[in-house]
Amino acid sequence: MKVIVVGSGPAGVSVTKGLLERGCKVTLLDVGNTLETDKQVLLDTIQKSDALPHIESLRYPANAKNKMKLPYGSNFIYAGVKEYFSWDVQNCYFSPSFAQGGLSNVWGGAIAEYTQDDLSNWPVSCRDLSSYYSDIISWLGKYYISDTSSVLSQQAHYLKNVWQKHFVEFEKKGFSFGQATLAIDFNQCRLCGSCQYGCPYQLIYNTSIHLDLLKLNADFNYINDVVVENFSEDKNEVVVHIKNKKNFQLDKVYADRLFVACGAGLSSLLYLRALNKPGKELYLKDSQHFILPCLLDKPFKGVESEALHVLCQLKASLTEENVSSFPVYLQFYTYMDLYLQEMKNKLRWVFPLVKPFLNSWIRRLVVIQGYLNSKESNQLAIQYQSANKFKIKKSQSKSTSTTIRKVVRYLKKHKNELALKPLHFLLMQSLTGQSNHVTGSLPMSDHPQEDEVDIWGRPRHFNRVHFVDGSILPSMPAGPITLTIMANAYRIGKEGPL
Ligand SMILES: Cc1cc2nc3c(=O)[nH]c(=O)nc-3n(C[C@H](O)[C@H](O)[C@H](O)COP(=O)(O)OP(=O)(O)OC[C@H]3O[C@@H](n4cnc5c(N)ncnc54)[C@H](O)[C@@H]3O)c2cc1C
Numbered sequence: 001m002k003v004i005v006v007g008s009g010p011a012g013v014s015v016t017k018g019l020l021e022r023g024c025k026v027t028l029l030d031v032g033n034t035l036e037t038d039k040q041v042l043l044d045t046i047q048k049s050d051a052l053p054h055i056e057s058l059r060y061p062a063n064a065k066n067k068m069k070l071p072y073g074s075n076f077i078y079a080g081v082k083e084y085f086s087w088d089v090q091n092c093y094f095s096p097s098f099a100q101g102g103l104s105n106v107w108g109g110a111i112a113e114y115t116q117d118d119l120s121n122w123p124v125s126c127r128d129l130s131s132y133y134s135d136i137i138s139w140l141g142k143y144y145i146s147d148t149s150s151v152l153s154q155q156a157h158y159l160k161n162v163w164q165k166h167f168v169e170f171e172k173k174g175f176s177f178g179q180a181t182l183a184i185d186f187n188q189c190r191l192c193g194s195c196q197y198g199c200p201y202q203l204i205y206n207t208s209i210h211l212d213l214l215k216l217n218a219d220f221n222y223i224n225d226v227v228v229e230n231f232s233e234d235k236n237e238v239v240v241h242i243k244n245k246k247n248f249q250l251d252k253v254y255a256d257r258l259f260v261a262c263g264a265g266l267s268s269l270l271y272l273r274a275l276n277k278p279g280k281e282l283y284l285k286d287s288q289h290f291i292l293p294c295l296l297d298k299p300f301k302g303v304e305s306e307a308l309h310v311l312c313q314l315k316a317s318l319t320e321e322n323v324s325s326f327p328v329y330l331q332f333y334t335y336m337d338l339y340l341q342e343m344k345n346k347l348r349w350v351f352p353l354v355k356p357f358l359n360s361w362i363r364r365l366v367v368i369q370g371y372l373n374s375k376e377s378n379q380l381a382i383q384y385q386s387a388n389k390f391k392i393k394k395s396q397s398k399s400t401s402t403t404i405r406k407v408v409r410y411l412k413k414h415k416n417e418l419a420l421k422p423l424h425f426l427l428m429q430s431l432t433g434q435s436n437h438v439t440g441s442l443p444m445s446d447h448p449q450e451d452e453v454d455i456w457g458r459p460r461h462f463n464r465v466h467f468v469d470g471s472i473l474p475s476m477p478a479g480p481i482t483l484t485i486m487a488n489a490y491r492i493g494k495e496g497p498l
Pocket residue numbers: 006007008009010011012029030031032033069096097098099100101102103104106107108109110111226227228229261262263264266436437469470479480481482483485
């Protein structure tokens with residue numbers, strides 16, 4: 001049995017784990033871009049020395065609204081995709097990855113399981129993910145600790161204590177709060193505050209860590225610098241069309257089963273290309289994202305020099321039908337040096353004049369990243385035009401801004417209990433797709449129709465091709481998606497037909 005997996009992101013390594021555990025021989029084809037050598041050498045040096053890193057060359061001028069997050073100041077994770085899948089975007093955001101480890105090179109590490117409610121519209125036979133979640137969580141090993149209280153920043157500690165005092169009233173008002181669960185090796189974490197630039201010690205979980213372990217298995221073969229451009233299937237096998245990224249040579253490889261884990265966006269393009277029907281459209285769900293700066297009710301001296309991590313500190317879910325028909329997910333980020341940089345970018349020459357005043361703000365600034373359920377968000381309509389041309393635009397016209405404004409008003413109404421005052425005039429609503437939580441273009445179904453897949457990820461008309469990444473999730477609640485993508489891919493690898 002020859003099994004091919006495409007992609008080494010969270011979905012790719014998880015399906016591979018399941019397949020190898022069943023005794024399959026697996027070849028993983030991957031474009032597999034890696035960080036530039038000079039930057040990796042610098043990281044290795046930092047990791048060997050115990051000195052505080054001087055990492056200016058690994059940083060980049062960030063801008064929350066418009067710029068992509070660049071790990072170590074490098075574009076390697078996004079580079080080269082458009083040379084193989086060319087698209088035009090209209091009024092939306094689409095930035096898939098060709099990197100080894102995919103978007104896990106840049107993610108925020110926030111993980112959460114879907115609730116039973118979130119899974120209620122999944123096919124009955126694959127609704128119970130509990131054992132797959134546990135297996136993936138134990139696989140994360142030292143990159144998973146459920147209790148992050150010992151690494152909360154002083155601002156987050158303060159908020160957590162205030163919120164705990166009002167716990168009962170908050171519950172009545174639809175809020176439920178908690179500490180963020182993050183896939184970070186906190187035992188080694190230096191609390192150096194560089195997480196948003198890429199961890200200099202590489203302690204934020206990235207699937208390359210598991211790829212290296214998979215490589216030790218004699219039944220596993222990793223081939224990088226290969227772009228899967230298309231596939232087709234006949235009665236006996238799958239034909240995978242590949243191009244070597246180094247010498248541009250075209251080739252075909254044959255497999256009994258193909259597992260596609262290119263990330264929801266690129267898997268959608270690959271599916272459309274395989275169908276080859278000009279004008280055909282697929283709809284990729286987004287979880288509408290927004291950024292809301294807030295001021296704490298008191299300043300915290302010394303935050304600028306505090307030892308802390310700068311990923312999500314606290315999380316909240318807001319379930320209030322007058323605000324939104326579905327729970328809204330809020331992630332709270334306390335002090336980080338990016339805030340001052342952002343202000344510098346915005347205020348330009350005025351910045352030095354107002355800096356003393358801004359310093360007092362910075363000591364009170366907390367930023368919320370909010371997400372809406374995909375049912376309340378717009379979608380990305382992906383149209384196949386020709387083999388190498390796709391058009392991607394925002395589709396539907398959900399009143400996302402109205403819902404977001406209601407969220408902000410609700411938070412404002414409860415600002416005293418929350419100890420946080422929303423700065424509504426600084427609210428930023430992201431483009432459709434910019435949440436980086438995009439899924440569900442080929443949703444799983446018990447009775448798959450056109451552009452749906454069965455519970456093993458197989459689209460109609462395909463028996464040997466399985467889509468296993470976020471493209472097949474039937475629902476997307478507001479909140480982290482990657483743990484669910486991994487658990488579901490692992491389920492397919494472990495249990496799917498061979
Ligand atoms: C800035 C940012 C922050 C995020 N934060 C979070 C978070 O905190 N929590 C959370 O749950 N999620 C987060 N996400 C989303 C998370 O990163 C994705 O859900 C996850 O990486 C998806 O995994 P995947 O395996 O499906 O795809 P990807 O990670 O995109 O991996 C795709 C893989 O496929 C390979 N590939 C693609 N096309 C081809 C091809 N044609 N041929 C060969 N190989 C190919 C690529 O090289 C790569 O290895 C974030 C994303 C971003 C960008």
